[in-house]
Amino acid sequence: MLAKIKEFLGIEAKPEELASKEEVEKVAEEKAKPRIGYVHLSGCTGDVMSLSENYDILAELLTNMVEIVYGQTLADVWEMPEMDLVLVEGSVCLQDEHSVKELMEAREKAGLLVAFGSCASTGCFTRYSRGGQQANPNHESFVPVGDLVKVDCALPGCPPSPEIIAKTVVAVINGDMDYLQPMIDLAGYTEAGGSDLQYKVVNQALCIGCGTCAMACQTRALDMTNGRPELNEDRCVKCGICYVQCPRSWWPAEQINKDLGL
Amino acid sequence: MVLGTYKQITLGRSTDKQIQKISQDGGIVTALLTFALDEKIIDGAVVAGPSEEMWKPTPTVALSSDEVMAAAGTKYTISPNNMVLKQAVRQYGLEKVGIVTIPCQTMGIRKMQSYPFGVRFLADKIALDIGICCTENFPFESLKTFISAKAGVDFELVEKMDIGKGKFWVKTQDDLISFPIKETHGYEQNGCKVCLDLVSELSDISTGSIGAPDDWSAVQVRTDKGETVFKQAVDAGAIELKPIDEGKFGLEMLTKLAKSKKEKAMKEIDRRKAMGLPVPYKGSSEKEDPLANV
Ligand SMILES: Cc1cc2nc3c(=O)[nH]c(=O)nc-3n(C[C@H](O)[C@H](O)[C@H](O)COP(=O)(O)OP(=O)(O)OC[C@H]3O[C@@H](n4cnc5c(N)ncnc54)[C@H](O)[C@@H]3O)c2cc1C
Ligand code: SF4
Ligand code: SF4
Numbered sequence: 001m002l003a004k005i006k007e008f009l010g011i012e013a014k015p016e017e018l019a020s021k022e023e024v025e026k027v028a029e030e031k032a033k034p035r036i037g038y039v040h041l042s043g044c045t046g047d048v049m050s051l052s053e054n055y056d057i058l059a060e061l062l063t064n065m066v067e068i069v070y071g072q073t074l075a076d077v078w079e080m081p082e083m084d085l086v087l088v089e090g091s092v093c094l095q096d097e098h099s100v101k102e103l104m105e106a107r108e109k110a111g112l113l114v115a116f117g118s119c120a121s122t123g124c125f126t127r128y129s130r131g132g133q134q135a136n137p138n139h140e141s142f143v144p145v146g147d148l149v150k151v152d153c154a155l156p157g158c159p160p161s162p163e164i165i166a167k168t169v170v171a172v173i174n175g176d177m178d179y180l181q182p183m184i185d186l187a188g189y190t191e192a193g194g195s196d197l198q199y200k201v202v203n204q205a206l207c208i209g210c211g212t213c214a215m216a217c218q219t220r221a222l223d224m225t226n227g228r229p230e231l232n233e234d235r236c237v238k239c240g241i242c243y244v245q246c247p248r249s250w251w252p253a254e255q256i257n258k259d260l261g262l
Numbered sequence: 263m264v265l266g267t268y269k270q271i272t273l274g275r276s277t278d279k280q281i282q283k284i285s286q287d288g289g290i291v292t293a294l295l296t297f298a299l300d301e302k303i304i305d306g307a308v309v310a311g312p313s314e315e316m317w318k319p320t321p322t323v324a325l326s327s328d329e330v331m332a333a334a335g336t337k338y339t340i341s342p343n344n345m346v347l348k349q350a351v352r353q354y355g356l357e358k359v360g361i362v363t364i365p366c367q368t369m370g371i372r373k374m375q376s377y378p379f380g381v382r383f384l385a386d387k388i389a390l391d392i393g394i395c396c397t398e399n400f401p402f403e404s405l406k407t408f409i410s411a412k413a414g415v416d417f418e419l420v421e422k423m424d425i426g427k428g429k430f431w432v433k434t435q436d437d438l439i440s441f442p443i444k445e446t447h448g449y450e451q452n453g454c455k456v457c458l459d460l461v462s463e464l465s466d467i468s469t470g471s472i473g474a475p476d477d478w479s480a481v482q483v484r485t486d487k488g489e490t491v492f493k494q495a496v497d498a499g500a501i502e503l504k505p506i507d508e509g510k511f512g513l514e515m516l517t518k519l520a521k522s523k524k525e526k527a528m529k530e531i532d533r534r535k536a537m538g539l540p541v542p543y544k545g546s547s548e549k550e551d552p553l554a555n556v
């Protein structure tokens with residue numbers, strides 16, 4: 001995985017495999033402006049809206065740094081081209097042929113596939129779907145994209161904050177693999193919910209009652225009772241953010257010291 | 263390095279008589295937060311405020327010096343201060359939030375600032391994090407046991423609790439009762455047993471009583487932000503300083519206790535890892551400095 005991302009970032013170009021100088025230049029030119037795609041499956045568009053809230057870096061990003069080569073409303077193309085990176089928003093509905101096909105094709109045509117937002121990475125609130133609804137009662141099973149294809153990194157959040165998107169973009173541009181490591185690790189976190197706090201923190205003798213989970217929850221599904229998180233299942237959308245933000249789930253010490261200048 | 267990175271270490275206390283009276287140690291926390299409020303360095307502060315139940319704190323957004331003062335003093339039980347941060351920003355509309363945190367809460371805030379996955383427009387609004395020392399914390403029921411069973415006093419009558427000189431102290435209007443801190447063992451929360459941070463290594467300014475004489479605090483100034491605020495507060499006369507004793511009852515003691523907390527936690531971390539239990543920190547064999555908070 002690391003090697004693949006490094007390749008995407010051009011950190012590990014392999015000039016010896018290339019026949020001529022022209023080809024090297026061609027590769028360098030292509031590398032200079034990564035080709036990005038956006039695949040919109042069963043998500044609410046919140047993720048792309050959060051992305052677009054990065055007004056300060058967005059113009060520069062879209063005009064000079066990346067090329068958007070695929071995406072509804074973002075690029076005027078029907079055929080999916082080869083892409084360096086594809087952002088997938090939304091979970092995938094197993095009964096929706098088009099979604100499944102588009103996801104599979106994206107995996108084939110993209111160097112890196114990012115599960116963008118909680119619906120794509122954990123299934124989020126689409127986990128509650130049981131079919132039988134209007135429009136298409138047959139659309140019953142919505143799963144995180146990682147259930148069908150290999151995900152290279154995940155950016156959970158309902159939606160991911162504009163800041164984490166900006167920080168990730170900056171890390172990608174700088175080739176800061178240390179910063180991106182948690183996103184690579186989170187690709188495996190596909191079954192999420194507020195009960196993770198009980199299973200993976202409280203039950204493991206790790207909770208210290210700091211309240212970060214309750215602060216992070218976007219739906220106010222969490223309260224703190226006697227120093228421990230208490231979940232209101234009815235409000236939980238299974239985004240996984242409480243567990244992701246908990247200081248006792250994973251601990252990015254080096255990054256924090258760097259950010260604080262300590 | 264067992265005390266983390268700091269720019270300055272000193273003894274300090276509030277110059278305000280009222281704060282001196284109500285605060286736990288040197289009143290550094292209350293002095294800094296009220297000063298920062300008055301100077302508009304922050305427009306509100308998250309503190310462990312009083313609740314309907316005596317000695318059971320509730321995380322509170324304080325907007326005035328009076329509200330900060332009402333939260334002075336240590337409550338030896340869990341106050342999930344981080345939980346109201348979002349409220350402070352969204353509901354109270356604060357742009358510059360101050361907060362007092364024990365080390366593990368500081369860690370939650372710093373992780374959120376470095377990786378704000380689902381937390382939107384909050385990371386940059388934390389203007390000041392004052393960390394307090396912490397050896398361990400207790401569930402509320404444990405605290406009740408200490409007071410009623412071990413000290414044998416009515417909860418309502420307690421004026422102050424303190425841990426120091428190897429003892430747990432309970433002060434009432436006419437009594438000062440103590441019992442050995444050893445007797446609190448087994449009552450602390452379990453998550454504390456893997457905690458590697460005594461002094462809030464990641465806060466802007468941290469303070470505690472270890473290494474300081476009575477009614478003074480030991481203070482570590484850590485970040486650039488912390489340095490600016492601390493200097494302003496000292497220059498304005500809100501806080502007075504004196505050098506910390508380098509010897510047995512000063513810096514040496516603080517270093518010794520920080521180190522022993524880390525060594526104890528590392529033993530527990532290694533033990534849990536050997537059993538296959540999850541711990542977010544590295545085992546001793548996985549890191550260069552076996553006592554680093556990583
Ligand atoms: C659980 C706990 C354990 C501690 N253990 C040690 C120790 O081993 N060694 C040591 O030197 N110091 C320890 N302290 C810190 C010490 O008791 C004082 O709080 C600290 O020195 C600050 O004193 P002060 O006079 O500057 O604060 P004050 O001006 O009295 O203000 C204290 C501040 O702490 C906040 N606070 C009180 N209780 C809590 C709580 N439970 N959680 C979060 N915030 C709270 C209040 O909101 C208030 O703003 C501990 C504190 C706590 C909460
Ligand atoms: S964030 Fe984690 S450690 Fe903190 S209260 Fe929630 S579950 Fe406990
Ligand atoms: S409790 Fe809140 S943060 Fe946690 S998974 Fe549920 S909705 Fe998300």
Ligand code: SF4
Nearest residue numbers: 366396398399454457
């Ligand atoms: S010992 Fe550590 S984990 Fe426990 S309350 Fe104190 S700072 Fe938090």
